Amino acid sequence: MPETILVVEDEPALRDTLSYNLKKDGFTVEAVGDGRAALDSARKLKPDLIVLDLMLPEIDGFEVCRILRKEMTTPILMLTARDDEIDRVVGLEVGADDYLTKPFSMRELMARVKAQLRRSRLLREEFGKAAAASSTQEKLSFGNLVINLTRREVILNDEPLSLKPQEYELLVFFAEHQGKMLSREFILERVWGWDFIGDSRTVDVHVRWLRQKIEKDASQPIRIVTVRGGGYRFEG
Amino acid sequence: MPETILVVEDEPALRDTLSYNLKKDGFTVEAVGDGRAALDSARKLKPDLIVLDLMLPEIDGFEVCRILRKEMTTPILMLTARDDEIDRVVGLEVGADDYLTKPFSMRELMARVKAQLRRSRLLREEFGKAAAASSTQEKLSFGNLVINLTRREVILNDEPLSLKPQEYELLVFFAEHQGKMLSREFILERVWGWDFIGDSRTVDVHVRWLRQKIEKDASQPIRIVTVRGGGYRFEG
DNA sequence: TTTTCCAGTTAACAAGACCTTAACTTTAAT
DNA sequence: ATTAAAGTTAAGGTCTTGTTAACTGGAAAA
Numbered sequence: 282m283p284e285t286i287l288v289v290e291d292e293p294a295l296r297d298t299l300s301y302n303l304k305k306d307g308f309t310v311e312a313v314g315d316g317r318a319a320l321d322s323a324r325k326l327k328p329d330l331i332v333l334d335l336m337l338p339e340i341d342g343f344e345v346c347r348i349l350r351k352e353m354t355t356p357i358l359m360l361t362a363r364d365d366e367i368d369r370v371v372g373l374e375v376g377a378d379d380y381l382t383k384p385f386s387m388r389e390l391m392a393r394v395k396a397q398l399r400r401s402r403l404l405r406e407e408f409g410k411a412a413a414a415s416s417t418q419e420k421l422s423f424g425n426l427v428i429n430l431t432r433r434e435v436i437l438n439d440e441p442l443s444l445k446p447q448e449y450e451l452l453v454f455f456a457e458h459q460g461k462m463l464s465r466e467f468i469l470e471r472v473w474g475w476d477f478i479g480d481s482r483t484v485d486v487h488v489r490w491l492r493q494k495i496e497k498d499a500s501q502p503i504r505i506v507t508v509r510g511g512g513y514r515f516e517g
Numbered sequence: 518m519p520e521t522i523l524v525v526e527d528e529p530a531l532r533d534t535l536s537y538n539l540k541k542d543g544f545t546v547e548a549v550g551d552g553r554a555a556l557d558s559a560r561k562l563k564p565d566l567i568v569l570d571l572m573l574p575e576i577d578g579f580e581v582c583r584i585l586r587k588e589m590t591t592p593i594l595m596l597t598a599r600d601d602e603i604d605r606v607v608g609l610e611v612g613a614d615d616y617l618t619k620p621f622s623m624r625e626l627m628a629r630v631k632a633q634l635r636r637s638r639l640l641r642e643e644f645g646k647a648a649a650a651s652s653t654q655e656k657l658s659f660g661n662l663v664i665n666l667t668r669r670e671v672i673l674n675d676e677p678l679s680l681k682p683q684e685y686e687l688l689v690f691f692a693e694h695q696g697k698m699l700s701r702e703f704i705l706e707r708v709w710g711w712d713f714i715g716d717s718r719t720v721d722v723h724v725r726w727l728r729q730k731i732e733k734d735a736s737q738p739i740r741i742v743t744v745r746g747g748g749y750r751f752e753g
Numbered sequence: 754t755t756t757t758c759c760a761g762t763t764a765a766c767a768a769g770a771c772c773t774t775a776a777c778t779t780t781a782a783t
Numbered sequence: 784a785t786t787a788a789a790g791t792t793a794a795g796g797t798c799t800t801g802t803t804a805a806c807t808g809g810a811a812a813a
Binding site for chain 2: 770771772773774775780781782
């Protein structure tokens with residue numbers, strides 16, 4: 282079951298981009314352009330998260346946020362134009378869960394969205410609510426290599442393995458695509474973010490570091506194999 | 518099931534060329550010449566990819582892109598005339614997935630088209646969405662020879678076969694055209710690319726290497742047979 | 754604030770894999 | 784037998800990848 286996100290943004294171009302990129306990441310998205318529609322949709326859809334612009338016609342974002350806070354605990358991610366609005370937004374007055382100052386990168390937004398969803402999933406589990414069975418895969422196991430997503434911890438030979446943040450993300454991505462050849466470009470887009478500007482050789486370096494940590498012999502890798510002319514493939 | 522591509526280009530000559538070349542590569546192609554027709558076709562066809570010119574009569578490419586973004590996640594490849602439009606095209610404002618600046622080579626276009634399709638196929642798989650079966654040909658099998666496109670790996674007699682990048686590409690091309698006689702020129706154009714400058718005998722050498730690896734007796738080939746005066750034919 | 758540290762990126766070089774060419778040989782058609 | 788096409792091979796240059804180290808910016812510590 283894909284998670285549902287409600288996007289509330291009056292500027293059509295930005296609304297569409299947000300919507301498109303969230304969809305591309307597998308979310309079900311509803312996008313509306315004003316405060317009244319936002320309230321309607323939020324009540325009808327019960328989305329898992331709301332991305333809410335502060336500046337809105339009809340009813341502004343402040344107000345929408347305050348109203349929704351009373352009715353539901355859905356995490357709200359605020360989009361603000363100016364730094365000096367932040368205090369009010371995340372403070373007691375409005376109570377958004379997180380915020381982003383324009384201009385922001387899509388990568389940033391995606392990261393925040395996912396962080397919020399992860400957090401609220403955790404909270405739900407904590408209180409024994411909803412099954413959490415389907416969409417939350419707890420562990421990925423490959424023999425003596427176990428990735429615990431909840432703990433954000435990797436165990437190799439029963440010992441915790443220390444990975445840098447990006448190494449961890451890369452490993453998880455590989456693990457989720459076991460057996461598939463992944464090009465450097467695809468890896469960059471999915472792990473680093475769609476707006477990453479830079480050299481695809483960056484992937485090589487991270488692969489090297491990962492190999493040093495998870496391969497028995499990093500010069501003869503058997504888990505992350507090179508597909509010459511193609512990219513890399515994680516064998517598990 | 519061949520993948521469907523919608524071409525939106527008002528200049529008839531270019532439209533036909535695009536259309537012709539995409540069809541030659543096995544795609545189902547619909548080509549239209551203005552923005553309104555583009556929207557209609559996109560909605561009716563649900564193509565797997567859209568090639569969209571920026572300059573269009575009726576409704577321009579920017580607008581078409583924005584509208585379609587709301588309705589579908591189909592990857593859009595933009596054709597632009599000037600470099601300085603690029604930022605808008607791929608940035609937040611329009612949100613195309615990729616772009617090509619005119620003039621471009623047909624090879625470039627083909628490469629981008631295939632890259633986009635590969636990516637969206639992977640994304641679909643990733644989220645377990647429909648279709649994974651239909652449009653994604655995962656394997657090509659010929660008796661004891663199996664080409665796994667996802668893994669980018671070839672298995673012969675249950676053993677992985679080590680192929681060089683170009684050998685692999687050539688074999689896949691042969692496999693996709695089983696039983697058809699393919700001239701060296703055609704092979705060069707399709708596998709090496711439109712702008713390859715060089716001797717067609719290059720193909721011979723690669724065929725030789727392939728034969729050594731996939732034929733029981735390379736001097737009496739039965740899979741890749743020579744068509745004297747014509748080219749080669751892959752029998753499977 | 755300044756300093757220190759660290760993750761991430763890029764640059765540079767080495768090693769090796771790969772591609773093309775070209776020359777020579779063999780085969781098939783006339 | 785002659786000749787054009789295809790087979791075969793190896794040398795040379797080019798491209799990829801591995802690897803390390805320097806650089807950068809931001810976070811943490813002082």
